[in-house]
Amino acid sequence: MRTKVGIVGGGPAGLLLSHLLHLEGIDSVVLEDRSREYVEHRIRAGVLEHGTVELLTETGLGDRLQREGLVHQGVELRFLGVGHRIDFADLTGGRSITIYGQQEVVKDLIAKRLDDGGDIRFEVSDVRLDGLTSDRPTIAFAHDGAEETLECDVVAGCDGFHGVTRHAIPEGVLTEYDRTYPFAWLGILAEAPPSSEELIYTNHERGFSLCSLRSPTLSRLYLQVPPDERLENWPDERIWEELRRRTATTGDFTLNEGPVVERLIAPLRSWVAEPMQYGRLFLAGDAAHIVPATGAKGLNLAVADVRRLARGLVRLFERGETDLLEGYSDGCLRRVWRVQQFSWWMTSMLHRFDPADRYGPRLQISELEYVTSSRAAATTLAENYVGLPFDDGGSSS
Ligand code: FAD
Numbered sequence: 035m036r037t038k039v040g041i042v043g044g045g046p047a048g049l050l051l052s053h054l055l056h057l058e059g060i061d062s063v064v065l066e067d068r069s070r071e072y073v074e075h076r077i078r079a080g081v082l083e084h085g086t087v088e089l090l091t092e093t094g095l096g097d098r099l100q101r102e103g104l105v106h107q108g109v110e111l112r113f114l115g116v117g118h119r120i121d122f123a124d125l126t127g128g129r130s131i132t133i134y135g136q137q138e139v140v141k142d143l144i145a146k147r148l149d150d151g152g153d154i155r156f157e158v159s160d161v162r163l164d165g166l167t168s169d170r171p172t173i174a175f176a177h178d179g180a181e182e183t184l185e186c187d188v189v190a191g192c193d194g195f196h197g198v199t200r201h202a203i204p205e206g207v208l209t210e211y212d213r214t215y216p217f218a219w220l221g222i223l224a225e226a227p228p229s230s231e232e233l234i235y236t237n238h239e240r241g242f243s244l245c246s247l248r249s250p251t252l253s254r255l256y257l258q259v260p261p262d263e264r265l266e267n268w269p270d271e272r273i274w275e276e277l278r279r280r281t282a283t284t285g286d287f288t289l290n291e292g293p294v295v296e297r298l299i300a301p302l303r304s305w306v307a308e309p310m311q312y313g314r315l316f317l318a319g320d321a322a323h324i325v326p327a328t329g330a331k332g333l334n335l336a337v338a339d340v341r342r343l344a345r346g347l348v349r350l351f352e353r354g355e356t357d358l359l360e361g362y363s364d365g366c367l368r369r370v371w372r373v374q375q376f377s378w379w380m381t382s383m384l385h386r387f388d389p390a391d392r393y394g395p396r397l398q399i400s401e402l403e404y405v406t407s408s409r410a411a412a413t414t415l416a417e418n419y420v421g422l423p424f425d426d427g428g429s430s431s
Pocket residue numbers: 042043044045046047048065066067068073077078079080081136158161192193194195196197198298300318319320321327329330331332333334336
């Protein structure tokens with residue numbers, strides 16, 4: 035088996051890369067260790083940046099997104115029981131975010147790739163990389179009981195944080211940076227109309243909470259919980275009671291409740307591995323970096339990586355030039371670190387870190403008051419949240 039780009043991982047990063055390459059006439063094979071059913075129903079992120087929506091729409095993935103995606107022009111920051119709106123449209127010259135579940139993006143991508151004759155192998159196992167410093171790297175894997183080898187020009191490691199491609203890089207090459215947080219998020223999907231048209235991020239003495247949504251009939255809600263918390267400790271009534279307490283406000287607000295149809299506990303983590311390239315292996319998305327969910331950036335950052343990677347690969351295959359690929363890691367990492375800082379900042383401003391600390395929460399309130407009263411500070415939040423423009427670094431030609 036031979037292809038130009040062997041892509042390990044059929045999440046948003048791997049599937050979108052395959053799609054972008056196809057549009058430029060470059061063939062690829064996607065190897066995914068889970069089933070199609072599994073990846074299409076894995077519930078994760080829900081916020082698409084302005085530029086992510088533009089890219090998906092421009093590349094033929096906008097039909098359902100434009101119909102079903104919910105465009106939001108702002109968010110609410112709630113603290114000391116009072117809500118304050120950050121008006122994205124006003125602060126960023128009309129930019130917005132769109133609420134559209136990650137698994138919907140994945141469904142659209144898979145349908146489009148298969149429609150276009152794309153090659154996605156689900157339920158592969160035992161993926162091993164070889165020859166990464168040669169110009170003919172290979173990917174060995176097992177599929178349908180047979181051992182296969184895929185010869186490529188380039189390998190894209192899009193297999194997420196728990197993937198294998200990063201581990202094919204020899205020891206000592208990567209430098210890792212990380213920060214852990216003393217809390218996790220408990221997230222639920224509930225059959226209840228959203229309590230608010232826009233997202234509500236709440237700083238509360240009992241801990242952070244977030245009211246989000248997926249549709250006019252589905253709410254997505256999150257609570258800060260201890261890092262080692264177990265779902266068994268959270269029967270539905272306890273979840274609703276805690277959400278009611280944390281979202282309580284002096285304003286007009288009722289928390290809509292309904293049957294909980296999905297629940298998870300997700301750790302919060304900041305982590306980067308540098309560089310994002312080794313020989314002919316290029317890492318993209320969660321395989322190279324993780325951000326805490328507070329900034330809603332993980333999926334969007336994966337999109338920015340593969341957009342840049344696709345441009346570098348087009349230049350390689352069209353002109354035989356490696357200049358853009360050589361700048362891939364540095365170019366990506368500029369955005370990665372901007373998003374790391376933003377996600378860390380949002381997380382730091384909104385969560386309770388240490389119940390015994392009286393000083394930290396006072397700083398948070400001071401910061402929240404500033405962010406919601408100074409146009410300059412609000413603009414900082416707004417322009418990062420809707421997503422900074424893609425930096426093309428000379429790659430548009
Ligand atoms: P992934 O989506 O992880 O895709 C990697 C793919 O590779 C997967 O399909 C996996 O099955 C496959 N794979 C793994 N190992 C192998 C292997 N050895 N061989 C072949 N395939 C392999 N971000 C937000 O912004 N907001 C959120 O609310 C949010 N919630 C999240 C909740 C959870 C539980 C998790 C894990 C992440 C969440 N994120 C969230 C982050 C966001 O979903 C990710 O940043 C995004 O999925 C990154 O896309 P990716 O394609 O790089 O990685």
